[in-house]
Amino acid sequence: MSFAADKQTIEDLNLLGKYKPQSIYSIFNKVKTLGGERLLDAMFKHPLTDPDIINRRSDIFRYFREKDLVFPFQPAVCRIAEDYLSAVIPGNRIQATFSVFRKKALEAFLRDEQFAAIYSGLEATIEMLAKLAELLRQLDGKPGDPYYEQALQLKNILADPRLFWLSQEKGQQLSAMKVAKYDFILRHSLRHEMEKVLIGIYELDVYTTVGSVAAERHFSFAKALPASQNILRAVALRHPALEKAVGNPVSLHGDKNVLFLTGANMAGKSTFMKSLGIAVYLAHMGFPVAAQNMEFSIRDGVYSSINVADNLNMGYSHFYAEVLRVRQAAEEVSNGKNMVVIFDELFKGTNVKDAFDATLAVTSAFSKYLNCIFVISTHIIEVGEALQDHTNLQFSYLPTLMEGNVPRYPYILTAGITSDRHGMMIIQNEGILEMITGNNNTTTIVR
Structure with a gap:
């Protein structure tokens, strides 16, 4: 069985693409030979699902990192x-x-x-x-x-x-x-x-x-474990394409298999979720990951819904496209596959009431599949409050710190559910209402 990651997930995580800015492939594509590039392509397109083979490949990469040899061939x-x-x-x-x-x-x-x-x-x-x-x-x-x-x-x-x-x-x-x-x-x-x-x-x-x-990038090598152990742990996990990325811990397992994530826009939710998905994918390749330490149980695949767009050719609205992604994930999970599923801002294409009901129902339903790992984010913090009786959920948020009227984002994962409600203040800081009403002369814009 091969490790599964569909086209949408590949694009969400920006995994492939020789010439795509900040693609994960481009980080590693420093090979000197055409044959080396073909081999690198094959490794990226075919992650592994045997923990022994994964660990063996990781050991070879670690061995060459420690040897610090220069490839001598022109x-x-x-x-x-x-x-x-x-x-x-x-x-x-x-x-x-x-x-x-x-x-x-x-x-x-x-x-x-x-x-x-x-x-x-x-x-x-x-x-x-x-x-x-x-x-x-x-x-x-x-x-x-x-x-x-x-x-x-x-x-x-x-x-x-x-x-x-x-x-x-x-x-x-x-x-x-x-x-x-x-x-x-x-x-x-x-x-x-x-x-x-x-x-x-x-x-x-x-x-x-x-x-x-x-x-060069201070990456580490993850340890692959049998699927039966059902864990995903990392220390100081960060995004590999960002030079000054902030690291955060992750610890998910059968008893706590759902991470419910809240926080304001720009607080770092999407970056954190992408970091996790990328680490899972690279770890199944046996490649180094952007973390101080990581161990993971083998998964059948990773599935994400982060940058889902509407489809004009098919006549799909943004909301319907989101619904289809959730349905596709449900098919994979209900078929017994051990998946890592990442949903960023579920149902943002519909009204708040429907988004609340749908996010609550979908999170509750998915959480029962204890063999899978789920990371679900939302702006609707009331959903988190309604899920408090689910003992297998972890609640975390990425905070917004206000320095006067200016928001600052530390990108540090914090236990709990956010209470941040600074959207209107940010709108006021940008002077949008004054532009509309024509009162620019009477308002100071704080940046």
């Missing part, structure tokens, strides 16, 4: 080597040798570039393999290290007797005979081994990159 060299190695030589040694000499002759008489392409590909491959050997020596792993088995496989390939010439030929001018000989070895005799080498280099690209990002 992107251009890797591209040339990959193109060269991907072209398989047909036939036998004699045919391959004849083909190389024929291309050499064509180069001399007709300025044909086929031999030059083989030569540059061979030269790039020799350089790449030499750098790989040096990097593996720097790792100098021992049995039990997270990367030991993968490193040993690559070392065994490089130790093949058919590659004894590598250390001798680096940087040397090669004769046509040597080109033919080495070309046949790399692209015919050791074709499958060279494919494994390329994959190993792409993995090293991702491992060193993710480890470096974790060190």
Whole structure:
């Protein structure tokens, strides 16, 4: 079973997108090779659901963060080597040798570039393999290290007797005979081994990159637990794309599986909820998370309703689009899936009375699915008061502090239900009513 996150959730959390501003993918996309980028894409699109596999990948990333190694391969060299190695030589040694000499002759008489392409590909491959050997020596792993088995496989390939010439030929001018000989070895005799080498280099690209990002941004590695333990805990959880983000604790489990969140606009509710959803997604990838510490039970997926828009083509109003999102979440949850569900400002597309009734009913109904985790926010604080008899709900808010007439937002999660009602004061601070009534000259706007 694969980890589920639909298109709306991916967009809500801004997870994917190479060129999207502040996308989570762009934070980690510092890889140097095209193969490394393909591997990174695959990891982002296919989070894991096996705690052992997740923890194993996390251990490898942590290992490379601690090693603090620089990926030594030049992107251009890797591209040339990959193109060269991907072209398989047909036939036998004699045919391959004849083909190389024929291309050499064509180069001399007709300025044909086929031999030059083989030569540059061979030269790039020799350089790449030499750098790989040096990097593996720097790792100098021992049995039990997270990367030991993968490193040993690559070392065994490089130790093949058919590659004894590598250390001798680096940087040397090669004769046509040597080109033919080495070309046949790399692209015919050791074709499958060279494919494994390329994959190993792409993995090293991702491992060193993710480890470096974790060190630079002070991310930590979450511990994956079996689904049966049903917990989600984090210390100093924050948004990974914000440089000065405030960290907050999270502790949700079977006895307290619903976080009911209140607070004013701009107090940080949406950012907090996105931070949680992003951390859950990255943790299931085995990637580092923006927290001091995190442990989580494996989930079947994460589902959010944060930036739901109307659909003019389908004729859906904003409210109806919200209702459909809740229905989709209900289908997932009622089918027995262990989900993390995030609802930001439920039913804001309808009137206050309907929003109150609907939020109360939906929260009450979802809270009974103790195998799932829910985070639900609302402006309608009276809903929280009506839910006080639900023992499995946690009530938290993000406060607004008034300094005179100016609001300040500390972004610190606080137990309870907010009593903040500063909306009208903010409207007055912006001088909106004075603009409308034309009394600008008599009012001082506080900013």
